[in-house]
Amino acid sequence: MKLKKLSLRTRIFVAMILLVLLSSILIAVVAIYQYNEETQDYHKQRLDRKEIAIIRSLDFVIRETSFPVTTENVPLIFKMKIYEVSEVHNIQINLYDLEGSLLISSKAGLQQATEKCLEPNVLNTLSNTAEHRYEERRVEDNETFRSSYRYITDSKYKDLAIINLPYLENDDFLAKELNEFLGRLLYTSLVVMLMAVALAYFLARYITKPIKAISEKMNATRLEKRNEKINIQDTSEEISTLVDSYNRMIDELEESAVQLATSEREQAWREMAKQVAHEIKNPLTPMRLTVQSFQRKFNPEDENIHQKLDEYSKTLIQQIDTMSSIAGAFSNFAKMPAQKNEMLNVVEVVDLTLDIFNENYITFQSDKKKIIAKFDRTQLIRVVTNLIKNGIQAIPEGRQPKIVVNVSEENETIKITVSDNGIGVSEENKPKIFEPKFTTKSSGMGLGLAMVKNIVETYGGTITFVSQKGEGTTFTVAFPIN
Known part of the structure; x- marks a missing residue:
């Protein structure tokens, strides 16, 4: 259904509901985006804090060790301390030599084949950047790891080894908070939507009430009568x-x-x-x-x-x-006398009207015995009489006359048809058939059909005809049942 075909009230309802729905979706999208950004910042800052704390612990071990502080002695220096520091900070610690080969790790049973050497891009970044630090994110077995690489130095700030901290990003707590927020947002949106529907209902009534009054006045506007002006107070x-x-x-x-x-x-x-x-x-x-x-x-x-x-x-x-x-x-x-409307049986009135002519060639037909409508009896008789006279006068001399009058009801509309076997109406005369003073006969004023049309239209009806030259004409009068 196209939007332009909807009523103004329906459009207001749809607009309010869509506004609430879109705003809720937008809030949810912003919240999810904000969650992802805050999650990334949280994990990055947490890794940075752990990295600083671990390096301080390792520096302390280096200062207190009795072994010569060299890259080759790193496994001996941190043989036991690396496990203690890893346990305290709850993070795996890997130490590599300056060439990228693994020296020692806090992970028991670490497979040397998988983490034997660092990748060249890690070493290039460490040696060629001012921060001498490299950080990456990777996904393994549906788990996201954030790893940092940087140098640890001896007391003279000489590069001793490369420390690697693989940090697991655990989002369960933050995801739970997000789900709780989205749940509250859903309930809030439902409540706001109900309030929006109520507000839209009263707002639509307030807006459309004067418009409906204006529409009714416009529909009732007629050229032939005095029209009332619109008087609406307290409006926009x-x-x-x-x-x-x-x-x-x-x-x-x-x-x-x-x-x-x-x-x-x-x-x-x-x-x-x-x-x-x-x-x-x-x-x-x-x-x-x-x-x-x-x-x-x-x-x-x-x-x-x-x-x-x-x-x-x-x-x-x-x-x-x-x-x-x-x-x-x-x-x-x-003159057209004043209407005296009454409830009539149209079938009976038309049938009795035919008795005026008392001709055997006039036939009456009806699919019902009673069709009740509000009409002026005299004007109904004038309509039928004029149509029958018109049909009789259209039959040429030497032809056996035949007039058929039919009364029927269809879709709350009464139809009266009068058919003759006369000479018919020529094409050039069809547009003028209902004009006053128009006639094709040698006698008569040409006012009969004009009078019939005037009466029928007074009752909101129509009069039409079909004609075939030389074979006859059928006039159809249709007016609503009041």
């Missing part, structure tokens, strides 16, 4: 800045919405006025021609005057009815 400077920005945006949005609504309203009235004027002009022209013809041909002495007057009257009444139909269509489209 960054959150306050964000809140102020949102409140300013709300003010600007409301101002823009008012301007947009005014502009759209004016544009809608202009379009409506154009359409009404256009539709009214159509019947006015034949009415004018009828009246003018009546004026020219009126003759009170004509024996057919009553018949002609009756024909002129019928023509005028027909055009007046057309104008009344136009006015009624525009009135229905503009």
Whole structure:
């Protein structure tokens, strides 16, 4: 899971836990490093102290010996004393001549083959450095030895022999201390981690609470309604800045919405006025021609005057009815009565609506007998009626009509489909099918599908269609179950 997909609260939890974990690991690494450094310093200093003390003891033996102080007599001089000094200081002592050959050792049964001579680099370092001292570390049988080499001299500071002190680095005590420290660090880290989790929880709530409130307000922001401003007290400077920005945006949005609504309203009235004027002009022209013809041909002495007057009257009444139909269509489209929502059985309401048409070619289908939803009964009937009328008018003369209405429920959504076997919708007309005043018929205002779309979207639904030229069209209305 990518970090960017995690919530802010989860990120705070992860950050706090990682901080404690990484700090604990860092402390452990530093402690181990410090332990190793202190261990090396401890063994080095201890070897140095032993070396100084042993050389003092050997110098005392040299001053008190009765043998001539020469390199050849070193085994005789230290024949017994080397064991005493080694026992007192608990360290093995090896004495070599100036050429690197072993003279005497405090280790009983020392194999001469293995430690017969010193290596050339040891002798070169002793003779060519100012300190005349050499120290090395080696591992044998999983044990680490630190060995020092230096000259011992006679009373006249003449080099007498080379002393070697192989010192075993025993880290058991220090390792035990390190393990105890790491154990305490582990328990402390667990306690700190629990405290970090608790702190992260309250910190996350404190930080995310105002952000969550801002998010909810933003999600509820709508252009078509008045939006509430955010009022959050006692928050950080960054959150306050964000809140102020949102409140300013709300003010600007409301101002823009008012301007947009005014502009759209004016544009809608202009379009409506154009359409009404256009539709009214159509019947006015034949009415004018009828009246003018009546004026020219009126003759009170004509024996057919009553018949002609009756024909002129019928023509005028027909055009007046057309104008009344136009006015009624525009009135229905503009008025849109207030919703009276109630819990309805959509299956039953749609089925009863089909009885209005009383046509055998209209078929009703549903996979359920009852689908309950909150809807306005009148508007639901208007939706179904307009879709069926649209389907009937799309069927050409000479073709056996077939209308199929289906009601179904899927994923908390109600679907109403109306299929016809009409002429279908051409590709160039598909984008304009739901536009007001658009129609392909010789009669009608082209407001039926626009009205249906308006009603459906009021309930948060959608209306779509699929059509095949010459074979028919299927309209699908889908709206959620409230």
